[in-house]
Amino acid sequence: MPDTSTVAEATQTPVYADDVSELDPSQRGNDPLLHVEHLVKEFPVSSSIFRRGKKRSVHAVNDVSFDIYPEETFGLVGESGCGKSTTGRCLMRLINPTSGTVVFNGEDVSNMKGKQLKGLRHDMQYVFQDPYASLNPRMTIGELISEPMYIHNEGGTNEERIDTVRQLLKVVGLNPEHINRYPHEFSGGQRQRIGIARAFALHPKLIICDEPVSALDVSIQAQVLNLLDELQQEFGTAYLFIAHDLSVVQHISDRVAVMYLGSICEMSDWRSLYAEPCHPYSQALLSAVPVADPDLQRSRERIILAGDPPSPIDPPSGCLFHTRCPIAQEICSKEKPELREIEPGHFCACHFAKPFPIEGSSIKL
């Protein structure tokens, strides 16, 4: 188990050595908007009749701790099956975490029920990955976007709500006159705008964006990313941005956490994570991303990891990454490295990250 007392302390009073300009000074030292500690989610695997008694489970999220501050964008990046989306769903209680605490806006989310939970979802909204599946085809976009207001009985009279919807449509770059159209009349990028407008309808404090652009083409992706950026500046919403695309996360995030097999292996502000990744997995991940620059691509050295990620049903002992790590040592298969602060604001879960590097551990990108 990582020593999270230091982690929690450090994350609550972060010192951004070279990142002071980026965050509003009044924010620093503020209480985090969302505080996640030791979050665990296990899904039981139905065992066959021959294996009765042997309870097995998928360790989807395995002791994850992080904070999100008001008005910041926190990126959560990792390969498919690493538990990014499960984390996001646990925060909003779309699924119930197995253990761990989630504190949102000073209130413990993990045991909320009924009205309280409804209140939580007023301030925390979700943008889903698939813009085709997340909009009810039988509702007009006016109904879709105003539904949160109906549910929470907000936004005044019907006419006022419709006015708000029109404004929201304008804000997300859609024609307000299309308010009575159905989702099938819109393209993928436009549908994602509708999903975003719906998420913003109640002016939430935090929006969980679960792969909001991965289903979109590059040119449309850039439109949606810019829109999210603009809306954040206008409304001051915090984002938890879940994605597998490292360059998209880099573009939008203030701080980034890299997940592998249900655990966070590195967490830092975007600049130091992308400039000096410390965990061998982050290094391999960053070097595997193809860069749209042939000369750079030819000249740079790349770490190509062997094999596939292990199964989360039966995760490896010690460091979860040791089975694929190019610099794994004996200790790695025995002891689980804790997520420790190697530089102010930069956390890494590797035995051999600074200040104890071993020979060959500093793979230069």
Add this chain to the structure above:
Amino acid sequence: MAFGKKKGEAKDPLANTPLSGILDGITDLKEQPIPEGHHLLEVDDLHMFFHTKDGVVKAVNGVSYTLDRGETLGVVGESGSGKSVTAMTIMGLIDMPPGKIEGGDVLYRGKSLLKMSEREMQTVRGNDIAMIFQDPMTALNPVYRVGDQIGEPLRIHRGYSKKDAVDRAAELLSMVGIPNAEQRVREYPHEFSGGMRQRAMIAMALACDPDILIADEPTTALDVTIQAQIIELMQKMQEQNGNAIIMITHDLGVVADIADKIMVMYAGNPVEFGTADDIFYNPIHPYTWGLMRSIPEQVTDEKKPLTPIKGNPPSLVTLPKGCSFSPRCPYATDLCRNEVPKTYTLPDGHYSKCHYALDPDFVKGRAPENSRSYSGGTPRVVIDEPAGAPVAGMAKSEPGTVTAVDGALAQKAPEAASAEEGEE
């Protein structure tokens, strides 16, 4: 059911197909020399339209390129731009009808693939030209063992016995980096991970040592670390076998990694074609610029805002009048909105379908800031050939023969030449 069996023979997938022994009497095309003046593969002004109830879908609208052994062509574009359909047309995998070839030709070693009979095509498919599909989860048959599936092309094209084919399949599997290949060939696709299935697909495609390997988004369904493995494998195999690769992808990073030549497609049209360096450092089409500005740059100092392309791609049934990119192009003029641009070719074969592609003043300052065309760095000497203005779309023409400037203007200062260009 074969599913439950651990040991014993799987059902022979080829037992009753007419395919076995199809090679009899037809010689291998790839053994024949390439006729003089021809390339390994020449796609010449190919037009393939789908005739549907809603209208004519112009899926492939004038695609031209050439490919030689050892080369890699990257085809990039957004979904629905006709990348895959072009490849499927070459392979003869489009149902006709609704598809119909409306013009152009595809020459493989000087022989037209479009004029071949279905029986001849069957000897080409998998043997001379092989394809890797996007989704390794659905491209493998779940009820046959992986080894039988990899061995299938060998049995069809090479007349291998069942046992020899499986033995060779094991060798191929270990060649593409799957450990314990002897046991793995006896497994079913569901026992493989996504990356391993894609490796198995590559092994299958390479089984008959094809001349051309067409890879249709081979890494899109995979994670980045697995993607890097697959790309490295394809490059290694190409070095070993000397085959040509056509890499279809929407990821500019992937083509920067692997491609020698790049074709950028938009709405069924190749809007720009050139070497990788041409496309990335010297792009001359506004759509290529837009694509480059849309992808986040890998920077560690200051984040620059993205400049997306406005609007959505047009429907292929109702293409806009004039240049199909004109409704989204920030630099579109009346000329663009009314006239379909010709193919403007530079001496080195770099071509663009933009009225203003050869105008250095237009390109300078409008191309992405980090490209050389932004600063107008490359001298643009136009080839000395009469203006072979193509008959709209259908004319047989090779890239290189279509020039925008007539002989009198050629070799003039580029500014002068381009001024004419703009007024055309």
